[in-house]
Amino acid sequence: MKNILIINGHPDKESLCYQLAKSYKTGADYARANCELIHLVDLDFDPILRYGYRKRTELEPDLLDIQKKISAADHLVFVYPTxxxxxxxxxxxxxxxxxxxxxxxxxxxxxxxxxxxxxxKTARLIVTMDTPKWYYKLIYRSPGHNAMKKGVLEFCGIKPVKITSFAPIKTSNPEKIKNYLLKVEKLGKQLK
Structure with a gap:
């Protein structure tokens, strides 16, 4: 049985990211994966690495728990806005x-x-943004995608890292939103 950890990085529980994370979990549950969804906004931790790496900052219980969950996971799914x-x-x-x-x-x-x-471990990034995808890639050179994929996950050995982007959100009508949710649920069913 595949262990999947979904991490929703959007601070607003009424966001599209919240819905996308739930849709992925619905699909993974359907596929009978061992799947857990974590909303970072629910965790109790200081997000500031106060001393950098010069001095150790003790981890709060929620962060110790999430490290155990990351260690046990086969596949990590990060859902967040750009x-x-x-x-x-x-x-x-x-x-x-x-x-x-x-x-x-x-x-x-x-x-x-x-x-x-x-x-x-493998990973999937599910990312929303208002910038059109072509503009984000050609003009900005996908800084957020590169930071997460190469600068964090691949740096730590997680491969492959697949990216699913939805954009532009601000002009997406209800039908498009519904299609985004169905696409993410399908990814969950495929355990990708």
Missing amino acids: WWGTQPALLKGFIDRVFLPKFAFAYRDNSVFWDKLLKG
Whole structure:
């Protein structure tokens, strides 16, 4: 049985991202996956890595629990909006606090290389944005997608990382929204 952890990084429970995360879970539940949905807004943690890596900041119980869930997961699904080209502050703070050295990666002594401690896992990014996809890719060069895929997940050994983007949301009519939700539910059913 595949273990899937869905992480909704949108701080508003009335958002499209909230609905998309629920749709993915509906599909994964239908496929009989062991699936859990976490809304970051429900967790109790300080999103600021107060001392960088100079000094250890103790993890709150919710973050210790989520590290266990990430370790147990075969597939991670991140659902979030693109704001100012990348992810919201809540998701960025979560990454800063959770994807730490000795959990997600380990620097090698006297080397520029590192060990990827989350190998064997796959991921899907489900991202909403108001910028048209072609503009985000050609003009902005997909900064948020690259940061999550290459700068975080692949850096820690998670591969492949697939991306599903929905845009522009602000001009999407109810029929388009319904199709987005059905597409994400289908991804959940396929456990992708």
